[in-house]
Amino acid sequence: MDQALASLITSAAGTGAPTLTSSRYYGAATLPYTLPNGTQVMYLARRILPQASIYQSVRSYVVVDGDRLDNLAATYLGDPLLYWMICDANNGTDPDELTAQVGRSILIPLSSGIPPGARNG
Known part of the structure; x- marks a missing residue:
């Protein structure tokens, strides 16, 4: 190799x-x-999506027109690259799908530390 x-x-x-x-x-x-x-x-290696219950939710957020998950992660988690934590906490694999429906309520997880099992199953 x-x-x-x-x-x-x-x-x-x-x-x-x-x-x-x-x-x-x-x-x-x-x-x-x-x-x-x-x-x-x-x-x-393939990453297995963890159970959403491993995340401690801090708040619920209602999606508005124009929302993007990376912007929400930057605002609420302090890092746009943590958008995947919001996906995981909402049993989602597609960030765009989570913000596609205006009025949808999504969970914003606690960002202090990534829980065991969040990475690589």
Whole structure:
């Protein structure tokens, strides 16, 4: 396996996503997959969505027109990259889906510390 490629994947091609402590992929394993032609491709191990009950909710928020989950995470959790915690706390996988319906009530979890089990199942 090419070390440069593994390094690129681990660093999320410059975004730092798997290496930032706020990332849902922080600490995720990098695994190889061998294509039929023998070429190895690196990928991040699958993340299993945790039970929403592991999050302590701080408040309920009613979605208004134009809301985006990254902006809500920045406002209520202090970091836009923590949008995934709001998804998890609401049993959601698509951030846009959580804010698509005006008037929908979503839970905003406590941001102080990521609960055990939130990452990688």
